[in-house]
Amino acid sequence: MTATVPPLAGLCTFTEAQRTAMSVEDCVAWMKRHHYVLLRLHGIFTARITAEPLYELKTTFSLCSYLCAEHVSAIRKRVSELREPPLGLEVVPHAGLKLCADEVLAAPTTGALLLGLYEVLLPALAESLDVYVATTNLLADAPSVRVTRFCRLEVADMLAFGQQAIAATVTAAERTQLTPWLTMLQTTLNVAGGLGGRGTVSEELPSPMFTAQPYVYDAVPKRDGRFRDSYNAGVNPEAFLYDERFSPRDKVLMLYYKRLREIDVPEMMASILHETVGKPWGFYADMSRQLWDEARHAMLGEVGFVSLGLDWSQIPINFTWSLNLNTQLTPQERHAVLFFIEQGLMPKSGKRYEWEIGQQSGIPLAAVFQDFDWADEVLHAQMGRQWYVSSFGDLKPALEYGDRCWSKVLSHWRDYIDRGLTEHRNWWPEVYRQACERWGVTPDATALAFHETYADQRADLRSISASG
Ligand SMILES: [Fe+2]
Ligand SMILES: [Fe+2]
Incomplete structure (x- = not known):
């Protein structure tokens, strides 16, 4: 050898x-x-x-x-x-x-x-x-x-x-x-002597071009052409998910929608990261991890639609949560709302319940996605305790503040109709029918007839994007 x-x-x-x-x-x-x-x-x-x-x-x-x-x-x-x-x-x-x-x-x-x-x-x-x-x-x-x-x-x-x-x-x-x-x-x-600074360094900077005017951060979320009817609040997914009449398989479709809608969370968290100055580096590092997780959750939903051969762009993916938080609250208030919502996912009726739906549905992909989604959300609740609750000293006042901030957010569903922004179309029956075709089953008549919408009452508003 x-x-x-x-x-x-x-x-x-x-x-x-x-x-x-x-x-x-x-x-x-x-x-x-x-x-x-x-x-x-x-x-x-x-x-x-x-x-x-x-x-x-x-x-x-x-x-x-x-x-x-x-x-x-x-x-x-x-x-x-x-x-x-x-x-x-x-x-x-x-x-x-x-x-x-x-x-x-x-x-x-x-x-x-x-x-x-x-x-x-x-x-x-x-x-x-x-x-x-x-x-x-x-x-x-x-x-x-x-x-x-x-x-x-x-x-x-x-x-x-x-x-x-x-x-x-x-x-x-x-x-x-x-x-x-x-x-x-x-x-x-x-x-600068090259990025690494090993070359010849000079003090003669070129004239600025795009920074001739100071940069202004744009906190208003924008979506591409596949996102149609983004003000639509014509379906209340939580009402469907917690209704015992409906089967776990049918609820999986609603879960895929809820996951995809989470693209509003990075849109909102980015504004907290950009507009919050002077925190220890660990704050920015952890919040960036969470931001990425939420974008990943949206992509899990996207994959769910692809797995069923469904075109997600036919469904309105609401964006009023990130829009309203970014334009109505301070960065600290936004963080308070985020923590309040995510802490609400921790009891058994939250992320564990969504995982159980995945388990019971007989759709292995849904079980895997909800399993990891749940794990991510436990991590986010821990991060929230470290970086948000710590400034209150105790969980109770931190949650109360989050609750108050969330209640401040105004979302005018009727006004959106008056302004011609949406008709709050009920999109559920079409997509549910298509999913049943893919599954090779007859649509359940009760599930097909489901129509509960987000009304303009505070209690209902609060469940929008309550997926965290
Ligand atoms: Fe989260
Ligand atoms: Fe999430």
Whole structure:
């Protein structure tokens, strides 16, 4: 046998373990740049969720917000291990990096945003992460290398998505029009000595283009053309789910709808994240995780419809919850409402009940989805206790405040009709009939006739989006 067991724990060669180019101080300075750019990417992805109409981008931005937050957390921890208190992680490493991120945040169109993210910031980050691993001592600095490689892996995933999204949405004319801006962005990175700061640094910044005016966050949710009749409150899913006359199989269809409707939660949570300043980093990290979970719950609903061969765009996916919360409440009040709703899911009649419906339905997919959905919601209730209840000291006043905030939210269902925004059409029978066709069963006459709508009374309003 000629094979040998690899030396150095399989990390690297003896040559790579003898690199001397980088001291601890050099590594920290370099990683702080990765930290800064990931922090800004997290902020950009988050800020652009609410008003991005295209559903696939809304959900992907939710994922990227979470991924960037995870890597920010990992680098913060690693930097803290390198003799670094005070950490100095709030310091802007170079004005060029800041200008570049500010400009991408303020990109006036989705096309510009995608090009700035996926053709400037993320490729520059990928390159810098690669060069870091190619430069530092792979044995002495192994913990940083590990963090950097994990980050690189997910940056590659993000870039692969971005390329496809750009190919599908950005026209040649749009790209040509944005070329001067993209060149300017590249200049901002060049004057910063490259994203990693290893090149020649200059103080001569290019003139701002999109940030000539200050960026204004758009808190009004937007939806793409598949979302029709978004003010519709013509069906009350909770009334159906808790009615014992209806079968678990039929309730699964309503659960898929409830899951898909959760796309309003990231739209709302993004506004809390963007508009809340000065919290410890853990707040933003946990809230970003929850935001991503809620986008994932919406996609579980989407998959449910696909699994039945049903076109979800024929159903109105209501958005008045995120719209009203974002435009009527402060960020802290929105967080209070979110916690109040999610805490309400914890008793047996909440998420466990939805899982039981999935179990009893004989539809394995529904059981799996509700099982994970329940697990996620338990996590969210814990996060809520840590970051929201802690400021009240006790659960009771925290819930009472959430209850009061929720009661303040005005939703004028009749007014929506008067303004021609919706007719509150009862969409249930059509989709239920189609589902029964897929299942090869005759529709249950009582379930087919179900028609309970959200009325304009407070008690009914409160159950809208009570899925969390
Ligand atoms: Fe949740
Ligand atoms: Fe959820």
